[in-house]
Every structure is written in structure tokens, then in C-alpha cells.
Amino acid sequence: MTEASLRPGATLDMPRLDTGTTFRDLAYAALKRAICAMDIYGHPEEIRLDERRLSEGLGVSRTPIREAMTLLEQEGFVRTRPRRGIYVVRKSKREIVEMITVMAALESMAARLAAVRATDSEVADLRRLMDAFRDGDGSTNGGARLAEYSDANIAFHQAIIKMSGCAMLADMTENLFIHMRAIRKITIHQDNRAARSVVDHMAIIEALERRDPELAERLAREHALGLAQHVEQHGDFLDTTRDDV
Amino acid sequence: MTEASLRPGATLDMPRLDTGTTFRDLAYAALKRAICAMDIYGHPEEIRLDERRLSEGLGVSRTPIREAMTLLEQEGFVRTRPRRGIYVVRKSKREIVEMITVMAALESMAARLAAVRATDSEVADLRRLMDAFRDGDGSTNGGARLAEYSDANIAFHQAIIKMSGCAMLADMTENLFIHMRAIRKITIHQDNRAARSVVDHMAIIEALERRDPELAERLAREHALGLAQHVEQHGDFLDTTRDDV
DNA sequence: CCGAACTCCGTGGTATACCGTATATCTCAG
DNA sequence: CTGAGATATACGGTATACCACGGAGTTCGG
Numbered sequence: 001m002t003e004a005s006l007r008p009g010a011t012l013d014m015p016r017l018d019t020g021t022t023f024r025d026l027a028y029a030a031l032k033r034a035i036c037a038m039d040i041y042g043h044p045e046e047i048r049l050d051e052r053r054l055s056e057g058l059g060v061s062r063t064p065i066r067e068a069m070t071l072l073e074q075e076g077f078v079r080t081r082p083r084r085g086i087y088v089v090r091k092s093k094r095e096i097v098e099m100i101t102v103m104a105a106l107e108s109m110a111a112r113l114a115a116v117r118a119t120d121s122e123v124a125d126l127r128r129l130m131d132a133f134r135d136g137d138g139s140t141n142g143g144a145r146l147a148e149y150s151d152a153n154i155a156f157h158q159a160i161i162k163m164s165g166c167a168m169l170a171d172m173t174e175n176l177f178i179h180m181r182a183i184r185k186i187t188i189h190q191d192n193r194a195a196r197s198v199v200d201h202m203a204i205i206e207a208l209e210r211r212d213p214e215l216a217e218r219l220a221r222e223h224a225l226g227l228a229q230h231v232e233q234h235g236d237f238l239d240t241t242r243d244d245v
Numbered sequence: 246m247t248e249a250s251l252r253p254g255a256t257l258d259m260p261r262l263d264t265g266t267t268f269r270d271l272a273y274a275a276l277k278r279a280i281c282a283m284d285i286y287g288h289p290e291e292i293r294l295d296e297r298r299l300s301e302g303l304g305v306s307r308t309p310i311r312e313a314m315t316l317l318e319q320e321g322f323v324r325t326r327p328r329r330g331i332y333v334v335r336k337s338k339r340e341i342v343e344m345i346t347v348m349a350a351l352e353s354m355a356a357r358l359a360a361v362r363a364t365d366s367e368v369a370d371l372r373r374l375m376d377a378f379r380d381g382d383g384s385t386n387g388g389a390r391l392a393e394y395s396d397a398n399i400a401f402h403q404a405i406i407k408m409s410g411c412a413m414l415a416d417m418t419e420n421l422f423i424h425m426r427a428i429r430k431i432t433i434h435q436d437n438r439a440a441r442s443v444v445d446h447m448a449i450i451e452a453l454e455r456r457d458p459e460l461a462e463r464l465a466r467e468h469a470l471g472l473a474q475h476v477e478q479h480g481d482f483l484d485t486t487r488d489d490v
Numbered sequence: 491c492c493g494a495a496c497t498c499c500g501t502g503g504t505a506t507a508c509c510g511t512a513t514a515t516c517t518c519a520g
Numbered sequence: 521c522t523g524a525g526a527t528a529t530a531c532g533g534t535a536t537a538c539c540a541c542g543g544a545g546t547t548c549g550g
Binding site for chain 4: 264295296297307311325326327328329330331
Binding site: 496504506515516 | 521523524525526527528529530531532533534535536537538540541542543544545546547548549550
């Protein structure tokens with residue numbers, strides 16, 4: 001390959017501009033970020049996306065936009081209805097419960113693996129991360145802290161996945177996290193769930209520290225399924241103003 | 246909407262031709278079927294797909310082909326390398342082990358749910374399905390039966406998923422089954438795994454009959470992880486002739 | 491004043507042309 | 521005969537034009 005052969009000519013060799021990133025990928029990233037940013041379950045009206053408008057806005061043609069949309073549709077973020085438009089999906093209560101169930105399955109497996117495979121320092125890092133929140137949780141400051149905790153919550157769960165050492169678990173849960181973050185925004189304010197969540201997390205950490213895969217798995221599963229049950233019982237508002245096809 | 250209003254004119258009302266199925270979906274189905282049909286791990290050379298040739302062969306333009314390819318790529322069946330071509334993927338040993346691990350997670354959760362939610366008749370059907378194979382399994386006929394059993398094996402696992410009543414579990418495992426079928430074609434001939442598999446399945450059925458979610462989950466998980474361990478130990482041939490990027 | 495039918499516009503679906511680059515082939519110096 | 525460089529070819533990536541259908545607005549008959 002001669003690796004930018006060092007002949008004397010004026011070959012001001014550039015670092016290597018990446019040919020790998022396509023417009024499709026850029027559009028995909030931009031759209032996904034935009035969708036994640038919006039509060040999907042906040043306002044009831046459906047959100048429609050216009051290929052041509054997006055194309056114009058992002059400065060690329062419709063083709064990469066469409067390909068990105070295809071990806072987003074398969075991932076369950078948008079739904080395209082022929083000759084009607086592309087809509088940001090709003091999961092039904094049933095779908096959310098199922099999603100949490102799947103999450104419980106994957107995360108409990110991750111916890112099982114993590115209990116065996118994670119390094120001591122990884123577990124220690126996880127404990128440090130959560131200890132900060134256990135201290136100042138009980139009473140003092142209100143909603144502002146919850147938003148911050150919501151992120152730490154996601155971080156905790158992602159850490160468990162990562163410590164499993166199974167890349168595919170991370171892949172499959174990545175999109176689920178995005179949906180769940182939107183849900184968690186609501187449920188976290190109910191029923192003192194934030195405080196309960198911290199308790200559950202600490203128990204899981206202890207199980208990991210004890211290197212007990214059975215316990216870690218069970219706790220992770222029950223933690224997730226507890227959220228599923230909560231949504232099942234208190235999530236009826238999710239099914240309002242749905243136009244089922 | 247007046248439903249093809251019954252005025253006397255010559256309104257030879259057609260049955261309703263489906264506008265929903267797009268060329269993209271047709272191309273996707275055709276390509277997926279073709280990929281599943283081929284024995285991916287049989288011959289070592291890489292299989293390349295040509296958009297233009299496929300477009301010509303299927304009688305549609307490149308656009309729907311590309312969109313179908315985008316889907317297949319996201320599902321992990323093909324990989325497109327810029328300006329190189331589109332290749333049918335061949336999973337590495339590590340990837341296959343991870344895939345089976347994910348399968349174990351999802352399937353064990355399905356078994357747990359099925360133990361509680363499945364109807365008696367569903368469980369009975371499952372037993373009937375497998376009893377046929379337990380009888381004539383041990384000795385008599387060889388490889389011809391194994392291919393047949395391979396399908397029954399998939400059917401068993403899919404039945405568990407279905408009985409969980411969780412549609413999303415079915416969705417997420419659908420593509421995994423396709424990959425695993427290709428793997429199972431090989432592993433089933435090794436180490437008398439077919440007979441072992443039947444034993445495991447019967448134990449799972451018994452757990453379902455006893456409505457024991459903990460046991461059903463554990464057995465389903467151990468059954469799948471057993472396969473993972475087998476691949477881990479005996480699947481080194483999978484990593485031959487890989488051109489890693 | 492109201493409702494049904496018609497027209498127009500906007501949308502996603504499809505086809506096609508063009509572009510840049512990686513690979514393959516050919517050419518020619520050694 | 522061998523290998524480096526020039527040219528040709530083929531592929532995926534992108535842009536654009538056109539199409540058919542659905543729905544909103546309009547018009548006309550009652």
C-alpha cells in the first residue's frame with residue numbers, strides 16, 4: 001500500500017478524511033437526536049415528519065432521509081403511513097409493559113453475567129456512582145434533582161449491561177433505553193418511585209459485590225418487573241387519544 | 246364512506262387491491278428468504294450481493310432494493326462496505342455465543358411468563374408436538390430425521406415464545422431464530438446434542454405443566470446457555486477465513 | 491342552509507441519471 | 521518475466537423527476 005509514500009514531492013498528506021460516514025448516517029443521527037429530545041408523551045397531538053421539509057432543513061436530498069427513516073421505523077421510533085405521512089410513534093400501555101418485560105429479561109441476564117465477569121474496580125465504580133445519590137435523596141430538594149437522577153438511573157442500568165461484557169446485550173437495549181427514558185420521566189414522579197429505585201439499585205450492587213449471579217439476576221428482574229407492574233396499574237393515561245389503525 | 250355506493254351504473258367493484266405492500270417489502274421478503282435458504286456456514290467464500298443485478302432480477306429499480314438492504318443490514322444479515330459491495334454476514338464465534346446468550350435471556354423470560362399465562366390446551370399441544378419425537382429418537386434413522394427435527398426444535402422454542410403472550414418477545418427473537426437455525430444445522434450433528442435437546446425440552450414442558458415459573462425459566466436458560474457453552478468450546482471453525490476490518 | 495360530489499394539492503413510492511472511489515486490467519519500464 | 525503506474529470498469533451514494541393515492545377545500549344541487 002506504500003502508506004503515503006515518502007517521495008520528495010509536495011504531498012501535504014492530510015490526516016485521512018473519513019469516507020465512511022454517509023449522509024444517511026448523519027440524517028439518522030440527527031433525526032434520532034431530535035426525536036429523543038422531544039417530550040413524546042407530554043402533549044397529546046401526533047407529531048408528523050415531512051420528508052421534503054427535513055430534506056430541505058438538513059441540506060440533503062430525500063434519499064438519505066428516507067433511508068434513515070427506514071431505520072428509525074424498524075427501531076420503532078416512527079411509523080410511516082402511505083400517502084399520509086411519517087409520524088413519531090407513541091407506544092401504547094401494553095407495548096410499554098412488553099418493552100419493560102423485554103428489558104427485564106435482558107438486564108437480568110446482564111446482571112447474572114456481570115456478577116461473574118465484572119472486575120472489582122467496575123463494581124466499585126458503580127457503587128461510587130450510586131452512593132452519591134443515596135446520601136442526598138430522602139427529602140430536601142424536589143423536581144430539579146429528579147431530572148438529574150433520571151440520567152443517573154439510566155447510567156446505572158447501562159453500566160450493568162456494559163459489565164456483562166456482552167456487546168449484543170448493549171445493542172439490543174440501546175433503543176429500549178431511549179423509550180424508557182421517556183416513560184421514566186413520568187413514572188419517576190409517582191408513588192415515591194425514585195427512592196424505591198435507589199434501594200433496589202443498592203441491593204443489586206451488593207449482589208454484584210458478593211458475586212452472586214442468581215441473586216443479582218433475580219433482583220434486576222424484579223426491579224424491572226416492578227416498573228412494569230406499576231405502569232400496568234397506573235399507566236392508563238398512555239392510551240388516550242390513540243388512533244389505532 | 247358509502248362503501249361502493251349501490252347506484253345502478255356499471256361499477257364492477259373490484260375486491261380491493263392492496264396498496265399497502267410496497268416493492269420494498271416484497272424485495273425485503275425475497276432477499277431474506279434467499280439468505281435463509283442458503284447454507285451460510287457451508288462454504289467459506291464470501292457471498293456478495295449486487296444491487297443492480299438484484300434490481301434487474303426482481304424487476305424493480307434499485308431504490309426499493311436499497312431500502313430492503315438497509316433493513317437487512319440493521320437486522321444483521323448483510324453488511325455493506327462502501328464502494329466494495331454488500332456481503333452476507335457470517336457471524337463470528339463470539340457473536341454467535343452472544344446471540345445465544347441474548348436468546349437465553351429472552352426465552353427464559355418467555356418460559357417464566359408462559360408458565361403462568363399459557364392455557365392448558367396450549368401446553369398440551371406443546372407436549373403432543375414433542376412426544377412424537379421422543380418416541381422415535383434414540384437410534385433408528387440418521388441424518389434425514391435430524392433435519393426434520395431441526396424444524397421441530399425451532400417450532401418448540403417459538404411455541405414457548407408465543408405462549409408468553411408477549412408480542413415484543415416474538416419480534417425480538419424472530420431474527421435470532423434465523424441465525425440460530427443456521428448454527429443448529431451444524432451443532433445438531435455433534436456430541437449427540439439432538440437427544441439431549443429432547444430431554445431438556447421435555448423437562449421444560451413438565452415445568453410448564455406444573456405451572457412453575459421459576460423452574461421453567463431456569464431450565465430454559467440452562468438449555469440455551471448449554472448450547473452457548475458448546476459453541477464456545479467446539480465452534481472455533483466458525484472464525485476461519487474471516488476478513489475482519 | 492346543508493350535504494354530496496368534484497377538484498386540487500401534498501405526500502410517500504418509485505425510477506433513473508450522475509458522481510466519486512475502489513478494484514481490476516492493461517501497459518511498459520526494468 | 522516481474523512489478524509499478526496508468527487506465528478502465530463497476531459499485532454504492534446521492535440527487536432529482538415523476539407517479540398514484542389520500543385528504544382538504546370548493547362547488548353545485550337539493
